[in-house]
Each structure stands twice: as structure tokens, then as C-alpha cells.
Amino acid sequence: MNSPILVKGQNISLPDDVTELNVVVSWVDPERDLDASALLVSSMGHVRSDADFVFYNQPQSADAAVRYLGSSHTDEGKQERVSIHLDSLAAEIDKVVIAGSSEDCSLGDFGKLSLQVRDQSGSVLGEFLTADATSERALVFGEVYRRDGTWKLRAVGQGWESGLSGLAKDFGVDVDDNEPEDSSAEVVVVEVAEAHVQAMDATGDIVDVSIADVEPRKRGVRTKKPIPKKATPPQFTLAGGEGWQTARLFSVYGVGSGEEQEKRATSALIATMQAVRPFARAICARAGAPSGPFEGYLEVQFAKGESKVIPDGVFRVSRAGQVWTALLEVKTGTGKLHKEQLENYLDVAKRHRYDVVLSLSNDIPASAGELPVQVNKTKLNKVSLRHISWSEVIHEARMLLSHGDLADPLQVWILGELVRYLTHPKSGATEFVDMGRHWVVVRDSVTAGTLRASDVKALSVANTWASLSRHLALRMTADLGVPVKHHLPRKLSTDPQLRNENIVENLVASGCLSATLRVPDAAGDITVEADMRTNKIQCSTSIDAPTDGTSFRRASWLLKQLKNAPADILVEAVFADSSEISCENLATVRADTKSLTAGRISELQYFTLTSPTKMGSKRSGSAASFIVSVTDGLDGFYRDVVQPLKPWVPSAPEGPSSVTLDD
Template structure:
């Protein structure tokens, strides 16, 4: 038999996984064991949740009494530093299994009775807003115990960034973390990618096309939430490749009140048939915005760029065009003049390269900003694969960043230039006013007579 068919031995094997329970148990044990073994990784996951920077201890299926019954959380994490101790119960779901509210409320009760700090849930559910939990629980149970959620895609992103970019001091521990990454990336692990726009997707798409979608339709709230989750997943996926943390571009109010964000997106969808979300990428010239036009089956990615604060309008347009050498000719450019309202002048990059004046409506007006946008076709299927909406959004984000956004730099004013003595020209002065001391205002011929 050819050696090509041999399977390499792995620290965390995917073979032998039979059923959802075995899949969940193996994923939990693998994750918690690596958190304990690789100090940097354990700290990267627990510190944002309130744990101190200390030694991590982990356990699985710890039994607790709750009234007359026994409950078995999937895991327990304890972090200790000096006299301080932080403890959290862990509930894990894999595959398409969702978290259950009654189960979480039981674990919150156990945590409160035991004096623990938090309950952490891990599943493939991605809340549209960071910090929001995908499962609604009785808020009275959250008075003394915090409830945190980590999507598997975020766990994988943290692992990749720690190993590939932030670093692991011990080579053996780095290898162990690499084995966890390899395991989570395998389809059998149950740590799935974002793969479904939900059961309401087809109905909503038909309603938008017919113009019959209403703001109070349950399908609208469900789909806009999944769209925000998809864009957040796109940011996590792109962040793994860039080695940086990418977060949704949301206002403070939207972060504090996710319902406000949902209402605004539903209103946009019902009135225009489109949904818009954004991503903030560290170091980028601006936020990357994604607009999915369900009615027109079109995806538009755009970024707004401040124009240079000096130079003629044509000079400012050429400054932008020079940075778009690698961009497709179909990219659309739009210019906005200062103190002007409404849309600006828009033209394709191909035409602007030949005639920068196409973006200038009035040479006397100062150009304030540009918008760079790229259109692509939106898929219609609710799942993944060819012709799917999910893959079309992910491809649009990756292509726009690679072809456009990563090549754009903000304008910076040139520093003042130090003049040489030959360039200094002094005005003639009366001989009676000539000083005997040398000054920076003297000309080459100046000096005591």
C-alpha cells in the first residue's frame, strides 16, 4: 500500500469521533488542556473575561449539586495569582447544536452558590455584536455571575494569532498549540465556519424582491442579525491572515444596546432592500463597509478616504489614483467637495486614470474626501459553496482588502524643509541699521564693514 494513504499521528486526532457527544467531549478536553499547557494561549482567552494573569488550571465534567439534582458542566477554569482566584464554569456545543437557556441558568445558579466568577459558553453561534450573548437568560441570575460567550471561530482566531504573530516562548508549547489549531480546522472537530443564513433567508429574499417586507416581520430581524454575524466572522477570518484584531464598526450606543443596531438595519432593509455593516482594521486608512443589496443581488465594499489638505483638485485626485495601481479598472471612485451636500462626482477608475478632471465638478472648490468602492455579484443560496450568499460576502471582503484597502495610505503633510545659506535672501537695509553681530536674516554680503 502506498505511503500516501498513511495517516500521520496527531496529538489530538479527529479519527474515531462517533456522534455529537464524543465530538463535544473531545473538543472541550482538547481546548482546556491546551489552555493549561500553553500559558500565553490560556492567558489570551481568559484575561479579556476578567481573569488575572496567573496560572491556569482546567477540569472537565465537574459534578455539582443543585437542589436535589446533579449537574455536570462541560468544564471548569481556575486562574490563580497570589491571593486572587478567578473561577469559571464552561459549557461547550459543537456542530449545529445551540446553547440551551435552562441549562445555562442552572450553571449560573451553581456558580452563584459556589462563589464562582463567570460562566463561559463556546459554540458555533456568532452574536452580531461583540459582548452580546446568543442565548437569552433570566437577567436576575447575572447580578453576581458574569456570562461570556466565545464562538469557535474566535477561539481559533486567538490560537492562530498567538502562535503565528504574538509568539509562544516554549517551542514544545508552540507545537502543542499548533496541534489544537490543526484539530479545530478539521471539519470533524465540530468547530464549524459560518455556514447558514438561516431558515428565513429564502422567504426574506422573496419578500424584498416583491417589495412586501415589513419592519415587524420576524424574518427581517433574524436575517439582519445573521448578516451582522457573517460580517463579524469575515473580520475574524481576515484577522487570522493579517495577524491583527478586526472588530465591527459600531457606535458606542450600538455596542451598549444591540437592539438599536438591529432596528436600524431592519429599517434599512425594508426601505432600500440592502444591509450595511463595517469592519475596523488597525492601520487601515478607514473602515471597510460592506453593503449587501438583496434586491439587486449585489455586494458593494467601500472605504472613505480623506483627501490631501493642500494642492489643486487634480493633484489630490492623482494622489489617490497613484495608490490604486493594483486595483481593478472597475473600481468606482467618488469625490466630495467641501461644503457640498448630496452625492459627489463618480467615475470608474479606468476613466479617471486617463482624465482626473472627471472627478472635479468645480475647480474652485476644495476636494474634501474620496470614496473607493467595488461591486460584485451576491449569491442567493442560504448555505455555503458555489452561488451562496455567505461565500460571495467573504470573497468580496478579502478581494477588496487585498486589491484596494491594503494599498491605501492616509495623506501626510510634508515636514518643513531647512533652507541652505545660499537660499537665504535678505532685504536691503540702511547702513546705519546694520548690526555688527551675524544674524540668520543677513545676506551673503552682510557683515561688519
């Protein structure tokens, strides 16, 4: 079956063999939050009870047939998921309505919104795209409904300005978003043995009194999101001197062999995930797990023929009566993943109907979804193989500590202890520290002009550069609290071989390795370029010039935003006439702004700012390494140049001047 793009009002029949649907609501802007929800509606057009409303405050229906699975980031933005088990829906349910809503802004601010309905294998059955929303706060994307014994999908596209609360009320949900009243001072609790007792009235006569049960007022569904609270780690203030050291939760003392490294790192990771549930959710989401309570286990034994298979760990997540399971294979230090071992785990997972085999090592994939080891594709028919790096684990922990919503000080301390342990050299869990064994040879070949596109060593360096570029994006994500992306053209982002060949071609032609990073709300993309021929790291960004005023005024506008930028920043002014492009260092422009614009007649269109720094020569290790020079150059450029830079905003249009008419 093809995956048709539906238009508003169109419907299609779903295949008869489909029993489970994965509904995905997605949008492009990762800074905005859209919340998916579902309503189980009877033939009367309303829910049977409030339990038929599935959303973030009520994540599953009473029969667990419909489940809210939460949100996750994608390369294109963000998404929310809802699962529907068609065979588990009660007979009186006529349709399941799929909606999306936002508390923070109108849906018109999101731009393009998408609804995708997939079957249990991940194949897309239907998709509905819309950009018609304006001031609405909630939107019914579509509905899965019964018709003549079959299930069908209809694209709806109807909006509600009253938001999720108004939408839910219109489908019969009892909504109560008022804050609960604290009436404890008005309540008197008494204990009675019987429902009929005797009491004395005002005249002293004995009378019979009936005790009636009074039920508390029933509250409706609360659609408002709970407000997260930020916690700080415990402070140690009673030390008797500077030499007093606090006890560490995960000690690096006595760490010996690689096997012991793996066991300690795995145990520390799983223990922290069990104690800090938001961290467990972040790690498990990378493996495709649903939201739900997490449990982790170490070195569980499984039989495979006459031998035993012992994964380093097992992740389990429960959701609506079902259990998602991943077998974990861990490597630390220079340990490498092995095809045969992963295939054994895939066989075990398939036999036990587990969901995923997850590998964890110091290998950083060049892009999300890439695997450091390729396995026989027939092993992946029923089980997924996923990979994350220790670097990604560390970034997730730092992201949660700096920008998450941890409300428990003890959780903050535990997660901080994990980061401290994993970043210690003895843990065996490293971030990106080595350009690989071919780096020096390829670098010297570029300098000598002897590198050719057919050199297989250059392809290895290209893949390592792509991995470093992704590491830079992950690192900035953890530091800034926003999803920074390594931006690639679509055809290169989906084809690793083509991407690496493209990197090598550019390296041969220009002597440069280049990557583009996209930071949400930044004035422009950041380009990081390593020039092997000049031994320079160059970070640059471009920003549009104002569209009104003279070229001098436009240059002055930029100069005001670069008050704290280093004097050696190169400022390039690009004019409509390409022959009039000018470039000066910032010190010269500060002394004479006209140095950029003098003698230019055509319109000044945009500026490019470039920061050149010295390139490290060593492949790994010390402060003189290539990787350190790249990260330091990027950090300084973002801090001093990009972060203070704001795009030009035109003034509001002037209204007509008042005119006084003579009599």
C-alpha cells in the same frame, strides 16, 4: 454614591464597606502599550523594600494585597488592571500609588488617558481623565491613601520623563536595568567542612585561615521588559515519499454523535490551554479571569439537591493565593444552549462561590457581552454568565500563531494541531457558515419590494447580519494581528434591539445590509454593503484628498497608489460643490486622469473607492453562498485597495530664504 469625575488634585472618601478595589488604567489607541504599576508607600514617602513595587516583572506584593492583573482589549481601546485588597494592606502602608508607563513612546502620543477605581461589585467610585501628558514616559494617575481611619482616593497626574525606572527610583526602589554579567569563568567553587582551616604560606609555615562568606552582589529590580522570541513549528523532513502522513495530535477519525463531538472538542481545547499558557490566558481573559497559572478539568460532578450537575469542564486560574473558577458548558454542531441547564450551573457556582459560568457554542454574539440565551437575572447576583463562540476560539489561536510571541516550537505545533482539528467539519466546531432559516424569505421579500419593518423574520436576519459583521472583524483581527472593530454609533452598540431595528429600517428603505469595519492605521474605514436588489456586494472606503495642488494633481496622487487595484474599481471624486461630484471606473481614470476633474471648479475634498462583486444566493454551504461572497469580496478589497493606500502627508513648512545685506 455617584461616580464623580475627579480633577487633578481632587480627593474623595471611599465608602466604609469597600474592601477590594479594581483599578483600571485605559487608553483609546489599541496599537500602543501602556503598563500599569503600583507602589506600596509608607508614611516616609518611600517603599519599605523592592517587594512593594508591583508591575509586569513583579506581579504581586509580598502579602498579595496588591496584584497586577495584566492587559486586555475593550471596545474603546485597551486597559490594564491592578487589584487592591484594602484589609490586607500592612498597617505601615500609608498609600498605594497607581502609575502608568510606556517603554515605546511618550505618553503624549496616547491622547486621552483614564483611571477608574471600582469596588468589588464593579461600581465606579471615581474616575480621572487626563490628556495633559507630553514628553513624559511615566505618570502617577492617582493614589489610594489612609486619612483618619478611612480610605480616600486622590487624582494626581504627575509625570516622569525618566520613565518607570525614574519613577520607581524616586519612591525608593533599587532599580538595576543593566544586563547581568556572565562571570562564571571567574568563579572557583570549593567545598570546605569548617569555617577555620589551615594552609601553608610561601615560606612553608602552617597558618590558620578563616573562610568568610561572601554574598553575591544584590541586584535591584529590573524594569525593562523581556524581549519575546518567535518560534516556528517542528519541520518534518525525513518522510520517504509524498504519501507519508504525520501523526495528528487530535484525530477526527471515528468521531460519531454530537455528545462525542462535544467531549472531543472540549478535551482538545482544555489540553491545549494547559500546554500553551498564552492561549489559556487569551481564552480566560474573555471570561474575565486574572492572569495566572491555568488548570482545566473535564466533567466534574456537583451535587444539586438529590441530583447531580455535570458541567463539560472547569477552568481554574490561581493568582496571589486566590483561585478564579469558571464552569464550562459546551455545544458543538447545531447543539443549542438551554436556559435551565445554564441556571443549574449558576446555582452550583453561587453555592461554591465560583466566579463565572461560561458557555461555548457555535452561536456568534452580534457584539461583545451579548448572550445567546437569556436567564433569570436573579441568578446573576453573585455569578457572571459569559459566552464565547468556537469561531472566537479559532480566531484567538490563529492570532497567537501569526502574531503572538510563542517561543516554544512544541507549543506552536500543539496550537496548530488544535486549529487543524477545530476547522475540520467533523469536529463540530464551525465558523460563521449560515445566515439562518429566514434568510431566503427575507431576501426574496426585499427583491419583490414587499418587506416591511414590522416583519419579525427581518429582525432575525438583522441580528444574524450583525453577527456576521462581528465575525468579519474577528477574522481580520486574526489575519492582520491588529484589533479590527465592527464600528457602530454608541447608542446602537449598547442596545441590541435598537441596533436590529435600525438594520431592518435601512434594509426596507434601501434594500441593503451595511456594516463598517475600522482597521487601525488604515487610510479609512471599510464599508461592506450587501445590495439585495442588484445582487452585489460592495466594499468601499473614503480617503481625504491632498490639501494643496490642483484637482488634477490630487487625482494623480491617488492613481499612483492604485497601481495593482482591479480595473473595475469605481473611483468617486467629491468636490466642495456637491453638484460637481464625478465617478468613473479605474480603467477610465488610468486612461485619462482628467475624466475625474475636467470642468470642475470647486475644491476636490476626498475620494471614495468602491469594489462591486457578485453576491452569493445560498444561505450556507458552498462557494456560492452569501457568506463566502461577503468574505471573499472583503478580503480582495482590503488586499488590493485598502492595504496599499496611505493618507496624504503635507510637506514640511519651508524656512525663510537667506537674505544677503549690502554693506
